Amino acid sequence: MNLAVRVAGARLVPVGNFPSEMLDELARRTGMPLAAGSLDPTPAYDALREQYDSTRLLVELKQRYSGAILGAAALDLFIPVLTFAFGEAELGGRAGVFSIYRLREEFYGLPPNRELLVERAVRELLHELGHLVGLLHCQDASCVMSPAHSVALVDAKSDDYCAACTRWLENRGA
Amino acid sequence: MSEEKYSILIVDDEQVVRDSLLHWFSEEGYEVEVAASAGEALSRLAARDLDLVIADIRMPGMDGLELLEKIRSEQLDTSVIVMTGYASVESAVRALKHGAFDYITKPFDPDDLSVAVRNALEQHRLKRENRLLRQQLSESFAISELVGQSEAMRRVREQIETVAAVDSTVLIEGESGTGKELVARAIHRLSPRRFHPMVVVHCGALTETLIESELFGHEKGAFTGAQYRKKGKFEAAMGGTVFLDEIADISLKTQTDLLRVLQEREIVRVGGTQPIKVDFRVIAATNQNLAELVKEGRFRSDLYYRLNVFAIHLPPLRERHGDVPLLATHFLEKYSRQMNRKFTGFERPAMELLASHNWPGNVRELENIIERAVVVGREPLIRAGDLAINRPSEGAEDLRLESVERKHVIRVLEDFGWNQTQAAKALGIDRVTLYHKIRRYGLKPPERSKANRA
Numbered sequence: 001m002n003l004a005v006r007v008a009g010a011r012l013v014p015v016g017n018f019p020s021e022m023l024d025e026l027a028r029r030t031g032m033p034l035a036a037g038s039l040d041p042t043p044a045y046d047a048l049r050e051q052y053d054s055t056r057l058l059v060e061l062k063q064r065y066s067g068a069i070l071g072a073a074a075l076d077l078f079i080p081v082l083t084f085a086f087g088e089a090e091l092g093g094r095a096g097v098f099s100i101y102r103l104r105e106e107f108y109g110l111p112p113n114r115e116l117l118v119e120r121a122v123r124e125l126l127h128e129l130g131h132l133v134g135l136l137h138c139q140d141a142s143c144v145m146s147p148a149h150s151v152a153l154v155d156a157k158s159d160d161y162c163a164a165c166t167r168w169l170e171n172r173g174a
Numbered sequence: 175m176s177e178e179k180y181s182i183l184i185v186d187d188e189q190v191v192r193d194s195l196l197h198w199f200s201e202e203g204y205e206v207e208v209a210a211s212a213g214e215a216l217s218r219l220a221a222r223d224l225d226l227v228i229a230d231i232r233m234p235g236m237d238g239l240e241l242l243e244k245i246r247s248e249q250l251d252t253s254v255i256v257m258t259g260y261a262s263v264e265s266a267v268r269a270l271k272h273g274a275f276d277y278i279t280k281p282f283d284p285d286d287l288s289v290a291v292r293n294a295l296e297q298h299r300l301k302r303e304n305r306l307l308r309q310q311l312s313e314s315f316a317i318s319e320l321v322g323q324s325e326a327m328r329r330v331r332e333q334i335e336t337v338a339a340v341d342s343t344v345l346i347e348g349e350s351g352t353g354k355e356l357v358a359r360a361i362h363r364l365s366p367r368r369f370h371p372m373v374v375v376h377c378g379a380l381t382e383t384l385i386e387s388e389l390f391g392h393e394k395g396a397f398t399g400a401q402y403r404k405k406g407k408f409e410a411a412m413g414g415t416v417f418l419d420e421i422a423d424i425s426l427k428t429q430t431d432l433l434r435v436l437q438e439r440e441i442v443r444v445g446g447t448q449p450i451k452v453d454f455r456v457i458a459a460t461n462q463n464l465a466e467l468v469k470e471g472r473f474r475s476d477l478y479y480r481l482n483v484f485a486i487h488l489p490p491l492r493e494r495h496g497d498v499p500l501l502a503t504h505f506l507e508k509y510s511r512q513m514n515r516k517f518t519g520f521e522r523p524a525m526e527l528l529a530s531h532n533w534p535g536n537v538r539e540l541e542n543i544i545e546r547a548v549v550v551g552r553e554p555l556i557r558a559g560d561l562a563i564n565r566p567s568e569g570a571e572d573l574r575l576e577s578v579e580r581k582h583v584i585r586v587l588e589d590f591g592w593n594q595t596q597a598a599k600a601l602g603i604d605r606v607t608l609y610h611k612i613r614r615y616g617l618k619p620p621e622r623s624k625a626n627r628a
Contacts, residue, residue, distance in 0.1 A: 055190075082284050136202070
């Protein structure tokens with residue numbers, strides 16, 4: 001089990017129609033336990049933007065589930081003042097969400113690449129999980145906690161926490 | 175994790191915007207504060223230094239552009255990014271013209287926002303660094319100009335450092351040529367007002383009507399020739415320092431006006447009626463004994479006490495003879511550098527001549543003599559013959575034009591009982607030129623009580 005998963009004690013839950021084989025793959029790679037059912041994203045839909053308000057999804061997640069919970073979505077997410085978001089999490093809180101919508105190569109007009117998509121999804125999952133535990137963005141570009149607002153930057157990082165962030169997690173988990 | 179924690183203030187009347195940006199920037203590791211209005215933002219800025227303000231243009235009450243103007247007028251270092259929901263070229267241009275670092279349109283692309291913020295903070299860091307370096311430079315420069323190892327000069331430098339930090343009025347007393355303006359400049363440069371102007375008024379060079387309009391400004395048509403409204407020196411100083419040189423030369427009427435300005439901190443332009451609030455510090459200088467002038471009834475005692483809050487006495491050069499070689503070397507280096515000449519020092523007889531002179535014109539006289547020597551001398555050493563100092567032992571008539579002019583000016587001044595207006599007329603020059611000649615040659619009325627001063 002990933003260190004952050006153990007520290008966060010969070011479960012993974014699909015939001016809307018999240019592909020089930022992808023959900024299983026993510027759970028397998030990170031060791032995250034799955035929560036029962038799925039979250040209906042409709043209340044978070046913004047018809048004007050044709051996007052889902054991720055902040056609102058966090059509220060829905062907290063209402064529906066107890067304990068730390070991380071939603072996996074395949075929806076176009078946004079944070080009110082920003083054009084889009086790969087994900088959002090309460091800093092040191094209980095709920096987080098990430099989406100594979102803009103991690104897909106198809107979104108950028110390229111042929112699908114499933115392996116690449118899973119790699120990116122794992123990084124986003126671990127990134128939001130890090131925030132959930134209380135980690136801030138990291139200056140180390142290879143650290144999974146480094147800020148990434150484009151897939152290029154997501155691809156540039158590794159799927160692990162740097163030494164400093166790991167130490168922080170260990171202290172937190174101890 | 176980031177080592178340096180920058181602080182960001184988000185100003186927006188919409189809660190959802192404040193919340194999302196607060197969250198977003200907190201994740202980035204910034205220290206974030208929020209304000210729901212421009213007014214709240216200003217009180218937060220007054221409470222602590224913030225590195226960056228991100229403000230919405232459209233807000234009820236004071237809008238983002240007004241806030242930006244306020245921040246600029248208060249001379250805060252804070253960088254400002256303006257955001258808006260309605261992109262318009264006009265508002266973008268206005269924001270940038272008012273000194274905003276950047277302009278972003280809602281909703282922002284996350285990458286654009288993070289780039290804009292990173293750049294703004296980088297600029298902020300450079301500005302702060304630049305200010306600190308300039309401060310250090312001006313501090314070392316301000317004091318280093320006042321050359322001298324004597325106890326008296328050391329005390330003067332100490333006094334400057336003490337008084338610069340506080341905002342009290344300073345009175346600098348010293349003979350002509352002792353460096354009173356240099357002291358005033360050093361105080362200004364070391365004071366919290368250093369980023370504002372220092373305005374110099376040579377009171378002795380101005381007639382009574384002129385000095386009033388110089389100091390207080392005038393309205394259009396206030397007197398013949400006043401074709402335009404003009405700001406006075408007190409207004410021009412705008413938060414800075416007003417240096418009143420030769421303060422003893424102003425008339426009793428102007429003394430009364432000046433006293434009122436110092437007490438009320440407001441002025442009325444000549445020909446005007448509206449009082450205008452002014453913020454300045456006064457440094458006054460005189461080569462006369464003001465206390466004595468007060469006794470004689472030629473200087474208002476209340477103005478004297480108002481000016482004499484902190485007095486700095488500059489010793490004449492003859493009282494700190496030990497500093498002459500140091501000063502001579504300082505000026506030799508200064509003028510050699512300026513004129514691109516390669517002097518390395520003085521021949522022994524030259525230095526002896528400098529040391530034996532009485533220096534009635536003080537440091538200015540010494541400076542003039544060295545400047546001339548650098549022009550006429552032959553490298554690498556200054557000889558005694560290069561120094562234009564009267565040697566009484568030689569007895570021969572000094573035929574240099576400068577010396578003849580000096581004697582002639584003294585003669586005419588004495589003929590007219592030191593009435594400078596009449597003397598200037600007789601010499602066929604204007605008052606200001608005469609005034610500068612008097613300063614240059616370090617001339618003084620022989621005995622003040624007998625001088626027939628207007």
